[in-house]
Amino acid sequence: MARRITYKFNKQAKEINFAYDKFNNIHEAVAAAEGIDLTRYHMMEQQVVMTSKGKSAARDFRDKEFAKMGFSDIYYIKDDPKES
Numbered sequence: 001m002a003r004r005i006t007y008k009f010n011k012q013a014k015e016i017n018f019a020y021d022k023f024n025n026i027h028e029a030v031a032a033a034e035g036i037d038l039t040r041y042h043m044m045e046q047q048v049v050m051t052s053k054g055k056s057a058a059r060d061f062r063d064k065e066f067a068k069m070g071f072s073d074i075y076y077i078k079d080d081p082k083e084s
Contacts, residue, residue, distance in 0.1 A: 004077040010070040
Protein backbone atom coordinates (compact mmCIF):
# COMPACT_ATOMS: atom_id res chain seq x y z
CA MET A 1 0.00 0.00 0.00
CA ALA A 2 1.51 3.31 -1.05
CA ARG A 3 1.45 6.22 1.35
CA ARG A 4 2.31 9.89 1.02
CA ILE A 5 4.98 11.75 2.95
CA THR A 6 5.31 15.47 3.45
CA TYR A 7 8.60 17.07 4.41
CA LYS A 8 10.61 20.25 4.13
CA PHE A 9 14.03 20.29 2.50
CA ASN A 10 15.94 23.54 2.91
CA LYS A 11 12.68 25.18 4.05
CA GLN A 12 10.83 24.16 0.86
CA ALA A 13 7.74 21.97 1.41
CA LYS A 14 7.51 18.79 -0.69
CA GLU A 15 5.45 15.59 -0.95
CA ILE A 16 6.41 12.14 -2.21
CA ASN A 17 4.92 8.66 -2.44
CA PHE A 18 6.27 6.06 -0.04
CA ALA A 19 6.12 2.26 0.05
CA TYR A 20 7.84 -0.08 2.49
CA ASP A 21 8.87 -2.43 -0.33
CA LYS A 22 11.28 0.25 -1.62
CA PHE A 23 12.51 1.87 1.61
CA ASN A 24 12.94 0.80 5.24
CA ASN A 25 11.64 4.09 6.63
CA ILE A 26 10.47 7.54 5.62
CA HIS A 27 13.87 9.10 6.27
CA GLU A 28 15.52 6.91 3.63
CA ALA A 29 12.73 7.80 1.20
CA VAL A 30 13.14 11.57 1.57
CA ALA A 31 16.93 11.30 1.27
CA ALA A 32 16.54 9.27 -1.93
CA ALA A 33 14.06 11.82 -3.30
CA GLU A 34 16.67 14.54 -2.81
CA GLY A 35 19.54 12.41 -4.15
CA ILE A 36 21.44 12.20 -0.86
CA ASP A 37 23.77 9.24 -0.30
CA LEU A 38 23.26 7.79 3.18
CA THR A 39 26.25 5.42 3.23
CA ARG A 40 28.24 7.39 5.83
CA TYR A 41 25.08 8.10 7.83
CA HIS A 42 24.28 4.36 8.03
CA MET A 43 27.81 3.57 9.25
CA MET A 44 27.55 6.15 12.03
CA GLU A 45 24.04 5.02 12.91
CA GLN A 46 25.29 1.44 13.33
CA GLN A 47 27.96 2.66 15.75
CA VAL A 48 25.41 4.64 17.77
CA VAL A 49 23.11 1.60 17.97
CA MET A 50 25.95 -0.70 19.07
CA THR A 51 27.23 1.65 21.77
CA SER A 52 23.97 2.97 23.19
CA LYS A 53 21.47 1.45 25.57
CA GLY A 54 18.05 1.89 24.04
CA LYS A 55 16.48 3.35 20.94
CA SER A 56 16.37 6.98 22.04
CA ALA A 57 20.06 7.60 21.22
CA ALA A 58 19.63 6.28 17.67
CA ARG A 59 16.44 8.32 17.20
CA ASP A 60 18.15 11.45 18.52
CA PHE A 61 21.14 10.87 16.22
CA ARG A 62 18.83 10.40 13.21
CA ASP A 63 16.83 13.54 13.94
CA LYS A 64 19.95 15.69 14.38
CA GLU A 65 21.70 14.33 11.28
CA PHE A 66 18.67 14.84 9.05
CA ALA A 67 18.30 18.38 10.39
CA LYS A 68 21.97 19.00 9.46
CA MET A 69 21.21 17.71 5.95
CA GLY A 70 18.40 20.29 5.65
CA PHE A 71 15.32 18.16 6.38
CA SER A 72 12.52 19.08 8.75
CA ASP A 73 8.85 18.26 9.39
CA ILE A 74 8.95 14.70 7.98
CA TYR A 75 5.49 13.16 8.39
CA TYR A 76 3.04 10.70 6.87
CA ILE A 77 0.02 12.33 5.27
CA LYS A 78 -3.10 10.87 6.83
CA ASP A 79 -5.51 9.35 4.35
CA ASP A 80 -9.10 10.44 4.69
CA PRO A 81 -11.18 7.23 4.45
CA LYS A 82 -14.23 9.26 3.43
CA GLU A 83 -12.55 10.24 0.16
CA SER A 84 -11.80 6.64 -0.88
